[in-house]
Amino acid sequence: MTVGVLAVIAVASALALMWSVPRLPPAGVVPPQRVAVVIPARNEARRLPHLLAGLAAQTHPADRVVVVDDLSEDDTAAVAHGAGAAVVASGGPPAGWTGKAWACHCGVEAAVAGGTDLLVLLDADVRLAPDALERLRTGHAMLAPDGLLSVQPYHETARVVEQLSAVPNIVAVMASGMAALRAPRTGAVAFGPCLVTTPAALADAGGFEAVGADAIEDIALAHRFGDRGRTVRCVAGRGTVAFRMYEEGARALAEGWTKNLAGGARRAAAGPVAGAVAWVAGAAAVAVEAVLRPSPLSVLLWLVIAAQMAWMLRRLGRFQVWTSVLFPVPLAAFIGLFAGSVIRRGVFRSVTWRGREIPVAGS
Numbered sequence: 001m002t003v004g005v006l007a008v009i010a011v012a013s014a015l016a017l018m019w020s021v022p023r024l025p026p027a028g029v030v031p032p033q034r035v036a037v038v039i040p041a042r043n044e045a046r047r048l049p050h051l052l053a054g055l056a057a058q059t060h061p062a063d064r065v066v067v068v069d070d071l072s073e074d075d076t077a078a079v080a081h082g083a084g085a086a087v088v089a090s091g092g093p094p095a096g097w098t099g100k101a102w103a104c105h106c107g108v109e110a111a112v113a114g115g116t117d118l119l120v121l122l123d124a125d126v127r128l129a130p131d132a133l134e135r136l137r138t139g140h141a142m143l144a145p146d147g148l149l150s151v152q153p154y155h156e157t158a159r160v161v162e163q164l165s166a167v168p169n170i171v172a173v174m175a176s177g178m179a180a181l182r183a184p185r186t187g188a189v190a191f192g193p194c195l196v197t198t199p200a201a202l203a204d205a206g207g208f209e210a211v212g213a214d215a216i217e218d219i220a221l222a223h224r225f226g227d228r229g230r231t232v233r234c235v236a237g238r239g240t241v242a243f244r245m246y247e248e249g250a251r252a253l254a255e256g257w258t259k260n261l262a263g264g265a266r267r268a269a270a271g272p273v274a275g276a277v278a279w280v281a282g283a284a285a286v287a288v289e290a291v292l293r294p295s296p297l298s299v300l301l302w303l304v305i306a307a308q309m310a311w312m313l314r315r316l317g318r319f320q321v322w323t324s325v326l327f328p329v330p331l332a333a334f335i336g337l338f339a340g341s342v343i344r345r346g347v348f349r350s351v352t353w354r355g356r357e358i359p360v361a362g363s
Contacts, residue, residue: 003289007301010282013275014308021179021315022235027134030141035133036111037062037120040103042070042354044124045079052083054128062133066110068103086110097212098358105208112199119202123193125243126153132240139235140196147230148197148222150190153243155317161250163323167334168257169316174279175265177272178234188226189234189268192218194241204228215351215358216263223267236315254337259351262341287328
């Protein structure tokens with residue numbers, strides 16, 4: 001009966017936190033704006049062509065595309081030049097900066113110097129629908145005109161190992177509170193792959209200088225906007241903004257999620273985080289019960305959790321059906337990744353990403 005109660009709490013928590021996943025509004029009429037796209041890139045020669053081709057094919061292309069070459073050891077700069085983007089060499093992060101935050105800072109400076117009204121910061125693995133920039137402009141004007149709009153891209157997958165990102169994706173959206181029946185008032189969260197703001201709002205929040213040392217600069221930046229009383233809104237990118245994370249394989253997947261999970265959970269709002277924990281705990285209890293003490297009830301609960309997980313994943317990415325049916329596998333992977341994130345942050349006080357060791361503060 002205890003497992004049944006946990007399962008009910010888990011299902012109810014997931015429904016409350018994932019009932020209505022917000023998406024970008026359709027492209028609408030907004031005042032004319034000069035739009036600059038900033039792309040921090042470190043060894044992204046393989047991914048950049050997809051993004052740059054998508055930007056060139058926009059119904060209303062950006063006025064300026066700035067690619068920041070963050071000490072790449074491949075043809076990142078040449079690929080960007082070949083596509084007509086402005087290329088800025090970051091020279092590597094100074095002391096007290098992470099590589100990505102410094103690259104974003106350099107790119108924003110170049111974009112603002114060239115003249116722009118709206119900044120769109122994109123990771124190199126992002127892929128855009130033809131009307132994506134128009135919808136991002138509309139979304140910013142409608143949802144966060146004075147602050148920060150963040151899009152969690154639709155997660156495309158191809159290899160089997162990429163299915164292990166299923167539960168981290170679900171938990172990230174749950175804990176953000178963006179799809180909750182009642183959005184959190186505190187604990188602003190943003191998703192770094194796609195950020196939209198104005199130069200004035202970014203400057204008022206302290207810019208990337210204010211979060212230069214933070215390993216999860218996106219959430220730190222969202223908190224800065226919130227502290228200044230500016231709106232922070234998160235939406236899902238299905239149909240507009242997508243990406244393929246960690247296509248390199250298991251090592252990149254482990255490094256990426258280990259860098260973000262524990263730190264993100266510590267800074268998100270307490271209510272959504274508690275709901276995400278309840279869902280993970282209930283799903284884990286159902287899996288253990290079904291394996292150790294199989295019964296008609298445990299099988300039924302297994303199917304309920306699997307069906308709900310499939311429902312959630314359809315909103316967030318292109319995952320295989322068997323990922324939900326065999327939910328204990330990605331769930332165990334998530335628990336392992338989260339434990340690794342806690343250990344890296346709490347014991348070693350550092351995380352690793354893109355060949356760099358990044359110090360972290362706090363417990």
